[in-house]
Amino acid sequence: MKKTNVLLTGASGTVGFEALQQLLQKDYFNVTAFDKKTKLSTEKLAPFKNQITLIYGDITNPKDLENIKDVDAVIHLAAIIPPLADEMPELAHNVNTKGTQNLIQQLEAHSPNAFFMYSSSISVYGDRIENPYIHIGDPLIPSEGDAYAETKIKAEQAVQNSQLNWTIFRLAAIMGNHKMSKLMFHQPLNTALEIATPRDTARAFVNAIENETAVAKQIFNLGGGETCRISYEHFLERSFAIFGLGKLDFPEHAFADKNFHCGYYADGDVLEKNLNFRQDTLEDFFAMEAEKVSSIKKMAACIFKKPVKWYLLKQSEPLEAWQNNDKKLKQHFFNLQ
Ligand SMILES: O=c1ccn([C@@H]2O[C@H](COP(=O)(O)OP(=O)(O)O[C@H]3O[C@H](CO)[C@@H](O)[C@H](O)[C@H]3O)[C@@H](O)[C@H]2O)c(=O)[nH]1
Numbered sequence: 201m202k203k204t205n206v207l208l209t210g211a212s213g214t215v216g217f218e219a220l221q222q223l224l225q226k227d228y229f230n231v232t233a234f235d236k237k238t239k240l241s242t243e244k245l246a247p248f249k250n251q252i253t254l255i256y257g258d259i260t261n262p263k264d265l266e267n268i269k270d271v272d273a274v275i276h277l278a279a280i281i282p283p284l285a286d287e288m289p290e291l292a293h294n295v296n297t298k299g300t301q302n303l304i305q306q307l308e309a310h311s312p313n314a315f316f317m318y319s320s321s322i323s324v325y326g327d328r329i330e331n332p333y334i335h336i337g338d339p340l341i342p343s344e345g346d347a348y349a350e351t352k353i354k355a356e357q358a359v360q361n362s363q364l365n366w367t368i369f370r371l372a373a374i375m376g377n378h379k380m381s382k383l384m385f386h387q388p389l390n391t392a393l394e395i396a397t398p399r400d401t402a403r404a405f406v407n408a409i410e411n412e413t414a415v416a417k418q419i420f421n422l423g424g425g426e427t428c429r430i431s432y433e434h435f436l437e438r439s440f441a442i443f444g445l446g447k448l449d450f451p452e453h454a455f456a457d458k459n460f461h462c463g464y465y466a467d468g469d470v471l472e473k474n475l476n477f478r479q480d481t482l483e484d485f486f487a488m489e490a491e492k493v494s495s496i497k498k499m500a501a502c503i504f505k506k507p508v509k510w511y512l513l514k515q516s517e518p519l520e521a522w523q524n525n526d527k528k529l530k531q532h533f534f535n536l537q
Pocket residue numbers: 209210211212213214215216234235236238241258259276277278279280281295319320321371372374
């Protein structure tokens with residue numbers, strides 16, 4: 201039987217690395233991994249170099265894509281995600297939108313029958329504090345200044361306008377190896393949060409390869425479902441306890457009131473019915489997180505929790521805006537009277 205040639209972009213990323221390992225568990229896939237050459241990607245992908253075709257390159261440069269040929273299925277994950285996407289919106293546009301267009305062009309020319317699976321994001325729906333139950337047909341209204349969401353919307357359009365067969369998954373909050381950053385304070389504490397673990401997310405893409413007809417030419421919300429829902433405040437409380445950081449005792453105005461994203465996917469079960477990708481619950485996620493924290497690390501965090509929380513709080517842009525009475529930024533982050 202002829203093997204399916206799968207191209208995986210962003211193979212060393214949080215979702216990509218899970219997808220790579222899952223693809224390699226099946227013997228009917230020939231995997232080509234495309235990624236940017238960085239210290240991290242080299243380290244993570246080196247152990248697989250005998251099992252895959254490895255192409256290092258920059259997706260913004262069409263020349264780097266020239267060796268991509270005879271592909272049957274594509275899992276396109278290479279992207280600049282927040283917070284970097286917010287700090288460097290032009291780079292995000294080049295990689296996320298133009299890079300996707302470049303890849304589509306290469307595939308249209310050399311793999312016109314390829315099935316293109318695109319990873320979009322829940323950020324495209326914008327602020328859903330008032331109305332947290334999200335459906336696929338809801339309007340796409342990114343939060344003010346959310347360059348990342350804009351790049352994802354444009355890339356979605358490029359995918360839909362392509363000559364290829366395609367599917368688009370709008371990923372919920374993917375909780376994985378992402379570092380804590382200033383984004384932590386951009387998200388209002390009363391945000392309705394539905395997570396999906398990287399391995400469940402990857403499984404959806406991998407299972408879609410064999411279920412192309414069921415998902416082709418459609419857009420889906422991809423989340424962990426009812427067992428993966430929590431408020432952001434409770435999510436942080438649980439995480440702080442796991443890391444030995446004690447209570448979530450930040451001052452008023454540390455967290456924004458608005459202009460972020462996330463919510464509950466009201467129609468997320470549709471993708472699950474098609475692809476049967478969910479295995480993890482929130483409790484599994486917290487158990488995995490707890491396993492990552494050694495007792496020594498937890499003890500150190502416990503001893504140093506005050507300076508650690510002070511350091512985190514220093515990164516709160518909402519609090520900084522409030523303290524500086526920066527009218528524009530206060531307006532951006534808070535519901536003012
Ligand atoms: O110019 C670049 C920048 C990044 N990458 C690669 O892209 C991947 C990004 O991974 P990561 O930053 O860990 O992102 P994830 O959290 O895995 O993001 C996934 O989930 C997001 C939605 O939550 C989607 O927007 C992304 O496309 C999808 O990869 C990595 O392999 C990078 O090396 C490139 O190939 N070229």
